[in-house]
Amino acid sequence: MIDTKVNLGGLEMAAPLTTASGTFGYGSEYAGLVDYRKLGAVTAKGIRIGKWPGNPMPRHCEVPGGLVNAIGLQGTGIDHFLGITVPWYAESIEEVSGAKAPPMIVNIWGGSVDEYAEVARRLSEYASANPGSPVGAIECNVSCPNVKAGGHTFGQDPAVLNGLVSAVRKETSLPLIVKLAPNVPDIRPYVKACEDGGADALALINTIPAMVIDIEKRRPVLANRTGGLSGRGIHPAAVKVVYDAYRATKLPILAMGGVYEAKDAIEFMLAGATAVALGTVLFTDPGAVGDVYDGMVDYCERHGFKAVAELTGSLEG
Amino acid sequence: MINEKCEILKHEELSAGYRLLVVNAPGMAPILVPGQFVHVKVPALEASALRRPFSVFDAEDGKVSILYKTVGRGTAALNAANVGDTLEVIGPLGHGFPVECGGAAFLVGGGFGVAPLYFLAKRMIAGGHKGRIALFAGGRTKEDLLAIDDFKALGVEVHLATNDGSAGEKGLVTVPLDEQIVKHLERGENFEFFACGPDPMLKAIAIKAVGLGKKGWISMDRHMICGVGACYACIQKTVRGNSRCCIEGPVFAAEDLVWEEAK
Numbered sequence: 258m259i260d261t262k263v264n265l266g267g268l269e270m271a272a273p274l275t276t277a278s279g280t281f282g283y284g285s286e287y288a289g290l291v292d293y294r295k296l297g298a299v300t301a302k303g304i305r306i307g308k309w310p311g312n313p314m315p316r317h318c319e320v321p322g323g324l325v326n327a328i329g330l331q332g333t334g335i336d337h338f339l340g341i342t343v344p345w346y347a348e349s350i351e352e353v354s355g356a357k358a359p360p361m362i363v364n365i366w367g368g369s370v371d372e373y374a375e376v377a378r379r380l381s382e383y384a385s386a387n388p389g390s391p392v393g394a395i396e397c398n399v400s401c402p403n404v405k406a407g408g409h410t411f412g413q414d415p416a417v418l419n420g421l422v423s424a425v426r427k428e429t430s431l432p433l434i435v436k437l438a439p440n441v442p443d444i445r446p447y448v449k450a451c452e453d454g455g456a457d458a459l460a461l462i463n464t465i466p467a468m469v470i471d472i473e474k475r476r477p478v479l480a481n482r483t484g485g486l487s488g489r490g491i492h493p494a495a496v497k498v499v500y501d502a503y504r505a506t507k508l509p510i511l512a513m514g515g516v517y518e519a520k521d522a523i524e525f526m527l528a529g530a531t532a533v534a535l536g537t538v539l540f541t542d543p544g545a546v547g548d549v550y551d552g553m554v555d556y557c558e559r560h561g562f563k564a565v566a567e568l569t570g571s572l573e574g
Numbered sequence: 575m576i577n578e579k580c581e582i583l584k585h586e587e588l589s590a591g592y593r594l595l596v597v598n599a600p601g602m603a604p605i606l607v608p609g610q611f612v613h614v615k616v617p618a619l620e621a622s623a624l625r626r627p628f629s630v631f632d633a634e635d636g637k638v639s640i641l642y643k644t645v646g647r648g649t650a651a652l653n654a655a656n657v658g659d660t661l662e663v664i665g666p667l668g669h670g671f672p673v674e675c676g677g678a679a680f681l682v683g684g685g686f687g688v689a690p691l692y693f694l695a696k697r698m699i700a701g702g703h704k705g706r707i708a709l710f711a712g713g714r715t716k717e718d719l720l721a722i723d724d725f726k727a728l729g730v731e732v733h734l735a736t737n738d739g740s741a742g743e744k745g746l747v748t749v750p751l752d753e754q755i756v757k758h759l760e761r762g763e764n765f766e767f768f769a770c771g772p773d774p775m776l777k778a779i780a781i782k783a784v785g786l787g788k789k790g791w792i793s794m795d796r797h798m799i800c801g802v803g804a805c806y807a808c809i810q811k812t813v814r815g816n817s818r819c820c821i822e823g824p825v826f827a828a829e830d831l832v833w834e835e836a837k
Binding site for chain 2: 279280281282286287288289290302308310311314315316317319324326328331332539540541542543544
C-alpha cells in the first residue's frame with residue numbers, strides 16, 4: 258500500500274494531485290466526471306474583492322500541442338464565493354463522491370496590494386470561523402498574463418513581489434502558495450522574494466505568454482491580442498523551471514504545466530515537486546485525474562518507493 | 575452528466591460537407607432534452623486538442639444522433655471515425671429548449687442549425703402539442719437544407735429559403751418567416767420562435783421576438799473549451815453580464831441576449 262499523502266506548505270493532501278486554477282471552475286463543475294477521492298485538493302478559479310467580467314471574445318484558440326487563452330479572470334467576488342460557492346462545493350461534492358470534499362486552494366488576485374491583502378484576510382477569517390470548511394490554502398496569483406491591472410505586474414519585479422507576499426502573509430495563517438510566471442530570465446530572485454515574504458509554497462508555472470495571428474484577416478485571433486499558452490507543449494519548459502526552483506529553495510513546490518499522463522507528473526516530482534496540478538488535460542479528459550493517480554502509485558510500487566512523497570527531488574544525476 | 579463510451583452505429587454523408595453520426599449511448603439518451611449538447615472527444619487528434627460540442631439531432635432507444643458540418647480540423651478528424659469505433663461523449667450538457675409552446679411553434683434553422691429543432695419537434699409532438707409546428711430552414715444552396723424529409727415525416731409544415739434560389743424562396747429564411755408572422759398576426763394567433771443557426775440569423779429572430787412581444791428561444795453557438803462551466807471561454811453577453819453558453823445556455827430567452835455591433 259503506497260502512502261499517497263503529501264504536505265504542501267502546511268496543507269495536508271491525501272493525494273499529490275490538484276487542479277490548475279482556471280481549468281476547474283470553483284470545484285464542483287466537474288462533479289460526476291472526476292474522481293474526487295484521487296484529488297488531494299482542488300484549486301479554484303481566481304477570485305478578487307468583487308465580481309470581474311473578464312476579457313472580450315474570442316478568448317481562446319486551440320494550437321498544436323496546447324491552447325492559448327485570454328479568459329481574463331472572469332469570476333466571482335469574495336462575498337459570493339464565501340457565501341454561496343464554498344458551501345455549495347462542500348455539499349455537492351460530498352453528495353456525488355460519498356466522501357468529504359477535498360480541501361480547496363483558493364486562487365486570489367487583485368489590482369493592488371491592499372486588494373490581495375483584503376481577500377486573504379476574508380478567507381482567513383472564514384476558515385477560522387468555519388472549522389472543517391474546505392478553505393485550505395491561498396494561492397496568490399502574481400502571474401496572469403491576460404489582465405493588465407492584475408497580478409502580472411506583481412510578479413515581474415522581485416522587490417514588488419516581496420512587498421505583496423509580505424502584505425498577504427500578515428493577513429493570513431492559511432498556507433500561502435505563490436504562483437509565479439515562467440517568463441523570467443532567472444527564477445531564483447523571485448523564489449527568494451517569496452521565501453523572504455513568508456510564503457509557505459510555490460506554484461510553478463503559469464501559462465507562457467503567447468499570440469496567435471489569423472493570417473487571412475491579418476488580425477490577432479484573441480480579442481485580447483495576446484494570451485497564455487498551456488497544454489502538453491509547455492511541459493518540458495515547466496519541468497526546467499521546477500528543477501531550477503527546487504535547487505534554490507526549501508519551499509515545497511506545486512508543479513503544473515502540460516501534465517497529461519502519470520509520466521509527466523512523476524517527472525515533476527523527480528525534479529522537485531511536492532504536488533502536481535492537472536490543467537488543460539481536464540478539458541478533454543477529466544478521467545486523467547484517476548489515471549495519473551493510479552500511474553503514480555504504480556510507479557512507486559515498481560521502483561520500491563513506499564510513499565509518493567519520497568519521489569520529491571529524487572532525480573539522480 | 576456522464577462521460578460515456580459510445581460505439582458508433584452509423585456515420586454517413588447526408589450532403590456535401592454534412593454528416594450524420596449515430597452512437598449507442600444508453601446512459602445519456604433517456605435524459606437528453608432538445609437543445610442540449612454533447613461534448614465529443616475526437617479520436618486521432620493529439621491529446622491536447624479540445625473536445626467538440628454538438629447539439630443533439632435525436633435521442634431515442636438508447637441512441638444519440640448528431641448532424642454536423644465539417645468546418646475545421648476537429649470535424650475533419652471526426653470524419654475518419656468508423657462504425658464500430660468508440661467515442662467518448664460527455665452529456666447531457668447545457669440548458670435546452672422548453673418543449674411546451676403557447677400557440678404555433680416557429681422553428682427557424684440555418685444550415686445544420688435544424689439539428690436540435692428536429693429533436694424539439696419530435697418531443698413537442700410526443701408531448702401533445704396541439705398547435706402548428708412550422709420549420710423555416712435556410713441555407714446558401716439546397717445542399718445546406720438538411721433533414722427536410724425527416725421533418726415532413728413528423729408532420730411538420732416546412733418552409734424553405736436559399737440564397738441562390740436552388741430550393742424554396744430566394745433569399746433569407748426571414749422571407750417565408752415574415753409571411754407567416756403577418757398571417758398569424760392578422761388572424762390574432764399566438765406563436766413562439768425556436769431558433770438555431772448563424773449569428774446574424776439568430777440576432778434577426780431575437781430582435782423580431784422582442785419587438786413583437788413574442789417568446790423567442792435562441793440557441794447560441796460559441797467555441798467552447800470545457801463544456802461544463804469551468805473555464806469561461808464560451809461567453810455570450812446577456813442582461814446578466816458575461817454568460818457562459820455551455821451552462822447558462824446554449825438556449826437563451828431572446829430578451830436576455832445583448833447584441834454587440836460587429837467590428
